[in-house]
Amino acid sequence: SQQGEEDPQALSIQEGENATMNCSYKTSxxxxxxxxxxxxxxxVHLILIRSNEREKHSGRLRVTLxxxxxxxxxxxxxxxxxxxxSYFCATVGxxxxxxxxxxxxxxxxxxxxx
Amino acid sequence: xxxxxxxxxxxxxxxxxxxxxxCSPISGHRSVSWYQQTPGQGLQFLFEYFSETQRNKGxxxxxxxxxxxxxxxxxxxxxxxxxxxxxxYLCASSLVGGAPYxxxxxxxxRLTVT
Numbered sequence: 745s746q747q748g749e750e751d752p753q754a755l756s757i758q759e760g761e762n763a764t765m766n767c768s769y770k771t772s773x774x775x776x777x778x779x780x781x782x783x784x785x786x787x788v789h790l791i792l793i794r795s796n797e798r799e800k801h802s803g804r805l806r807v808t809l810x811x812x813x814x815x816x817x818x819x820x821x822x823x824x825x826x827x828x829x830s831y832f833c834a835t836v837g838x839x840x841x842x843x844x845x846x847x848x849x850x851x852x853x854x855x856x857x858x
Numbered sequence: 859x860x861x862x863x864x865x866x867x868x869x870x871x872x873x874x875x876x877x878x879x880x881c882s883p884i885s886g887h888r889s890v891s892w893y894q895q896t897p898g899q900g901l902q903f904l905f906e907y908f909s910e911t912q913r914n915k916g917x918x919x920x921x922x923x924x925x926x927x928x929x930x931x932x933x934x935x936x937x938x939x940x941x942x943x944x945x946x947y948l949c950a951s952s953l954v955g956g957a958p959y960x961x962x963x964x965x966x967x968r969l970t971v972t
Contacts (some may be wrong), residue, residue, distance in 0.1 A: 777960060784895075784946060784965040786862070814945065832901065836959070843913040844891040844906025844952065844960060 750849040763820040765852040768832030774836045779828045823856045862964035871952030876937040890932040895946040944971045
């Protein structure tokens with residue numbers, strides 16, 4: 745079963761604009777990660793934020809985490825056509841039984857128009 | 859380093875048959891996880907192997923099984939295929955699989971059951 749919801753389900757923007765995607769989850773987490781998937785291929789890891797962190801940056805990516813609201817957001821600044829892909833949040837559960845298991849959201853389809 | 863490889867990339871099988879998919883992790887990675895991706899259910903965790911032992915399992919019927927070899931390569935098997943097993947099967951590797959961890963995904967095997 746999916747961990748939670750991602751919002752919006754689809755996002756269409758122009759090159760140069762910022763894109764913001766949101767993710768909610770249901771259970772306590774050890775960390776939350778964001779992945780990108782191009783056209784039904786393998787996923788690429790973008791960024792990981794631990795449960796005791798509130799914000800993290802990596803290049804044009806900014807991730808925030810609010811554990812009190814069980815939500816996270818991914819901001820992509822100055823979007824490029826090459827950013828067109830599906831974006832998924834994934835959580836690793838707290839506790840010692842989460843070996844190798846990522847629980848994914850439904851994903852946001854981002855389209856960046858040149 | 860070479861990435862995660864999966865074979866075959868595409869597969870067409872008939873209902874009732876069985877299928878074996880193979881995954882070679884990144885050199886040095888000892889944890890291999892498997893996921894099923896479908897349009898309806900999204901990305902769902904199947905199981906995780908570490909040092910030839912299954913440490914974690916998702917909510918899939920017993921028709922889905924896997925194993926890991928001493929070189930960390932992994933296979934998953936689906937017996938008595940059903941139409942609903944048509945999906946993209948992704949494997950992912952990580953160093954040890956204990957949180958926190960990021961996973962490196964292969965390109966996937968697209969299975970079509972007719």
